[in-house]
Amino acid sequence: MALIVQKYGGTSVGSVERITAVAERVQRWVTLGHQVVVVLSAMSGETDRLLGLAKQIQPRPEPRELDVLLSTGEQVTIALLSMALAARECPARSYTGAQVQILTDSAHNKARIRDIDGARVQADLDAGRVVVIAGFQGIDEHGDITTLGRGGSDTSAVAIAAALKADECQIYTDVDGVYTTDPRVEPRARKLDRITFEEMLEMASLGSKVLQIRSVEFAGKYQVPLRVLSSFIDGEGTLITFEDESVEDAKIAGIAFSRDEAKLTVLGVPDQPGVAHQILGPIAAANIEVDMIIQNVGAQEATTDFTFTVHRNDYARALEILDAMAHTLGARQVLGDAKIVKISLVGVGMRSHAGIASQMFGCLAKEGINIRMISTSEIKISVVIDEKYLELGVRTLHEAFGLAAD
């Protein structure tokens, strides 16, 4: 007998039929002799509907009251699932975040979990009941309702699993696991049976939106075994492991990419201390996040060329800021390119395998793909290339590093 925490997202509980299907799945685990805690999101679309009502009343809704409003979404699904379980003679009890005492700080709309008292939940489990908990929400020390922000249900599930010392935390989504890359770009992409926490963090932050990155960090911190599965297709999903070495003995776990990149270059700035700060200070002040940064010796003596990337949504604004200060900087020219993408190889195997970067660059060169920028970390190599080469680049690297399905 194991204690399993299962989390189902908005699509998985998006209709009465799907809630019934979740009840069937939960019942199967109970029948196998396991104790099951279910953590739910709101029905898909519900949070947006509520947010729409709020914005009609107040364009920037009061954060405290927005949490009171949005937290009703999960309260509806936990009640409905508990009914569906009861209808199948599977005793269940629902709890809101407040009832189960998911204690958070008071940062409304983006609260962080501080503590969970698992006593009441454990008592229900021991009495043979399934416990159904509202994800995404908690309560602060004043008794005010809080929410964790979008995708917070994953974090709720992991935190509850940690508090109950659960044997596994299963995140049910609309994909059947983590893939070596996006199957829409490379149809031969392969589902990974396992991936390490570090790799998962890099894959998630690079745009493979399977899991909320905060929940992965949380699971890593509290050593909660995490599994990503499909709520529609049966299967083992992908287990996220703590082993330091990639258990699959592959150099590379997967290829992440991001289409939302844009590149800005300031040419011929006088090469003197403080230039980087002079350029990036106003960008940061405009709340624009900068990803990759490169500074090169310039074409003319005593000057330097400075390049960085931002999210494509911030491109126009960033270009405006640079243009406005080009003269003050003494820059020769400001260039921009919003037609670039980023591709990243991710794998803990890089630590023990040399030459991966040069192999990557060689592959891309052979296909005539020009690399515009490079950035590396211990388990990741990212390159910026022209947008039009994205698919070709991903498929070439996928093949070259032996990631394809057999």
Add this chain to the structure above:
Amino acid sequence: MALIVQKYGGTSVGSVERITAVAERVQRWVTLGHQVVVVLSAMSGETDRLLGLAKQIQPRPEPRELDVLLSTGEQVTIALLSMALAARECPARSYTGAQVQILTDSAHNKARIRDIDGARVQADLDAGRVVVIAGFQGIDEHGDITTLGRGGSDTSAVAIAAALKADECQIYTDVDGVYTTDPRVEPRARKLDRITFEEMLEMASLGSKVLQIRSVEFAGKYQVPLRVLSSFIDGEGTLITFEDESVEDAKIAGIAFSRDEAKLTVLGVPDQPGVAHQILGPIAAANIEVDMIIQNVGAQEATTDFTFTVHRNDYARALEILDAMAHTLGARQVLGDAKIVKISLVGVGMRSHAGIASQMFGCLAKEGINIRMISTSEIKISVVIDEKYLELGVRTLHEAFGLAAD
């Protein structure tokens, strides 16, 4: 400065526009220097929508889980109204039944309020905030969410007013007060400025569905001054007073009527002890409520005729039961009539004015309206007449007792 509790029903908060209108009204009271507590229902239609979802999953939903589900309805409106108030620079805070600690028993779906801790609400009021509380819901001693049953928001408001020792509890509805009779039947019906609690109880239970009868009882018990007003039209509404004598110095406060009546008669039962019990026992066992009861000497010697009324919905079933036992009873015949109505004169003035009953009977006789049954209490006289005479009867009595508007 007064402490006012205002309750708005589902129609009054049925859309974003209407919620904004409620915020305007609340703000006006605050501007006048009053402390205001607002108690809200769910948006009209929302409770039915949620109930519909539940019934798709489980035809008879788990009572505990149904309360978790339905209580989200008011949680939405309290958040939205608080936002609307904040948008008008009128600081407000919302509280669910659980947060404000409306302690109830554990009778899910029809819980009764046991206690309310007004401390947190009073602290907010003293800090200059409007407090917005979810009606219809509470929490039991185990921390489980409960609901008070349909219309329970009126009771919530009165109970909160009692706990806070409010100066007045204002119930905003879609009518502008209590009328001498239904204006759809008698266009000259007049709004009452005041009515006594006893009269209001008789009017309410007789079909003038302005207030939940439980809330009126509650207000009477805790001596909470109650006022019924329109949330759409400005006005003083109707104040429900504790004075024993009708302050309007009228004999009659109003005329209530009910179209949902049906009459059953068992003719020629042997006149012996226990007959009434023999007849009504099986009716009660079938959960049919009996209203008026008359037993007369029968046409034949040593027999009696027994007549009673039931709700029209129960008529067919009641007739079936009587037919089945007619032989055992030794009854001569069982008769039924579902085309009857009840008209009642209500007024504490009856206590001190003699001859009201005979005046009533005389009026009806003059119009050729035959009285089928009569029943009286200290402040009420009810007659059963043929359905077709309802409008004529109500208008005749309304005129005769001087109730019409000038």
